[in-house]
Amino acid sequence: MKYSFTSLLAGLIFGLGLMVSGMANPEKVLGFLDIAGLWDPSLAFVMGGAIIVGLVAFAVARRRTLSFLGFTMKMPANNRIEPRLVIGSMMFGIGWGIAGFCPGPALVALGAGEIKAVVFVASMVAGMMAFEVIERIKRPSLGDTRGYQKN
Amino acid sequence: MIDIAWSQFTPGAALTGGLLIGLAAASFLLLNGRIAGISGILGGLLVPARRDILWRVAFLAGLVGTPSLWLLFSELPPxxxxxxxxxxxxxxxxxxxxxxYGSGCTSGHGVCGLSRLSPRSLVATLSFMATGLITVFVIRHLMGA
Known part of the structure; x- marks a missing residue:
């Protein structure tokens, strides 16, 4: 219960950050990706601000095996740079460039009642389900802890 | 030569919003012990694992619910x-x-992975940034949309 409450809170603060920064607006994101047109560098400042805080948080987290609420720290165990990492990320980038939406902002825009965001999110979930089906066919034994270590 | 869109550039709001995103990722990490990767949180719901559902739904409800909360205080931004x-x-x-397929998006690889100084996330971020830039270039300047 506590775990879910802090999750809700983190989701709300994340969403607030996306709205304050203007990143829930695809036009603004595309303004950053359009370096050959009139370039809006705002997204770099969003990433910079988030990473400044993140660097401190991960430096603290690195020395801990339990979180401040006593939960197990679940850090990604996979350090390999495989083809699927690059190919998947490149596919994501193409979709990002077409619509100006990545998953977080799309969910916030959906919450703002944008029909186009609803269509994007539905399609994104369909894509994620397609991935699960493909993975299940390839490796039937995979569970939800894929990519994570349990300690 | 890069032309900056000074009228659209909002460094103060961008930095403030970025700090909030960092705060969200930091609290999720330090309180719950997890990476705030939105594609992973959403995608994990499609791999049913009973007791894993509630917190994922709660995080996503926070994101989706932000505009409603915002509306209590102000008009929605464009x-x-x-x-x-x-x-x-x-x-x-x-x-x-x-x-x-690439195990993450702008939040998991871009914000959390780079904060964690993960070479894997750096490669992922450079990959999606590169194809994002190329895609917008092709659509706006070659196809002229």
């Missing part, structure tokens, strides 16, 4: 979506499959 429906469907599929 959200301009120029892409048409076929483009949105194609983009959604690519983002859905791509983020799962």
């Amino acid at each position: 959200i301009q979506i120029d892409a048409g429906y076929p483009a949105l469907i194609l983009a959604g599929l690519l983002v859905g499959i791509g983020t799962r």
Whole structure:
């Protein structure tokens, strides 16, 4: 219960950050990706601000095996740079460039009642389900802890 | 030569919003012990694992609920979506499959992974940034949309 409450809170603060920064607006994101047109560098400042805080948080987290609420720290165990990492990320980038939406902002825009965001999110979930089906066919034994270590 | 869109550039709001995103990722990490990767949180719901559902739904409800909370205090900021429906469907599929195949998106790799100084996330971030830039270049300057 506590775990879910802090999750809700983190989701709300994340969403607030996306709205304050203007990143829930695809036009603004595309303004950053359009370096050959009139370039809006705002997204770099969003990433910079988030990473400044993140660097401190991960430096603290690195020395801990339990979180401040006593939960197990679940850090990604996979350090390999495989083809699927690059190919998947490149596919994501193409979709990002077409619509100006990545998953977080799309969910916030959906919450703002944008029909186009609803269509994007539905399609994104369909894509994620397609991935699960493909993975299940390839490796039937995979569970939800894929990519994570349990300690 | 890069022309900066000074009238659209909002460094103060961008930095403030970025710090909030960092705060969200930091609290999720230090309180719950997890990486705030949105594609992973959403995608994990599609791999049913009973007791894993509630916190994922709670995080996503926070994101989706932010505009409603915002409306209690102020008008919503503009959200301009120029892409048409076929483009949105194609983009959604690519983002859905791509983020799962590449194990992360702008939050998991871009914010958390770079904060964690993960070479893997740096490669992922450079990959999606590169194709994002190329895609916008092709659509806006070669296809002239």
